[in-house]
Amino acid sequence: xxxxxxxxxxxxxxxxxxxxAFYEGKLGFKFVSLDQFALVMNIGGxxxxxxxxxxxxxxxxxxxxxxVENIESVAAWLRDRGAPPEKYSFAQxxxxxxxxxxxxxxxxxxxxxxxxxxxxxxxxx
Numbered sequence: 158x159x160x161x162x163x164x165x166x167x168x169x170x171x172x173x174x175x176x177x178a179f180y181e182g183k184l185g186f187k188f189v190s191l192d193q194f195a196l197v198m199n200i201g202g203x204x205x206x207x208x209x210x211x212x213x214x215x216x217x218x219x220x221x222x223x224x225v226e227n228i229e230s231v232a233a234w235l236r237d238r239g240a241p242p243e244k245y246s247f248a249q250x251x252x253x254x255x256x257x258x259x260x261x262x263x264x265x266x267x268x269x270x271x272x273x274x275x276x277x278x279x280x281x282x
Contacts, residue, residue, distance in 0.1 A: 164203055166221055168273060169210045170196070175270040176207045183238045215272035222276035228255060228263045231277050240267045243274070 170176040173196045180186040186198040186205065195206040205221075225231045232242055232253040242254025243266040249257050255265045261281045266274055 166203065166205045168205060168207045168221060168269070169213050169215075170207050170269075170271050171209070171211060171213070172270070173207070173209060179240070179270050180205070180207065183235075183240050213271075215268075216274065219266065219274045219276045221273070222278060225277050225279055228265060228277055228279035229253060232265045235267055235277070242267050 168176070168180075173191060177188065177191075177196055177198075180198055181188050184200075186200045189197040189199050189204070191197070195208045198205045198207065223231075229250075232255060236242060236253065244251055244254045245256065245266070247256055248254050248265070253265060254267075255263050257263050262278065264276055264278045266276045268274055
């Protein structure tokens with residue numbers, strides 16, 4: 158039953174204005190609404206609820222990610238829009254922060270203004 162339902166994502170923030178500027182202005186999410194419960198955004202037909210949590214510590218792992226067709230162009234696009242890559246020592250491409258896995262898949266990470274880790278990935282077919 159849930160396997161065919163639309164997914165709703167949740168992202169914590171300390172500041173709605175900074176979160177909206179990032180997700181709408183830099184990543185291109187569509188603004189839906191803002192009320193006392195959440196900043197609601199839409200991406201690809203999926204609802205993302207950005208909830209204000211005044212005192213939280215970002216997770217040390219990825220909270221949201223996208224599968225992309227051309228990771229190099231998307232990573233450069235993100236960098237150019239003000240969302241620079243995280244540069245982990247294990248990433249082979251330090252310019253764009255892209256790590257190539259043993260099977261040839263590629264992953265890159267970046268952070269939102271609250272320090273939440275987001276990722277893009279390109280998987281081997």
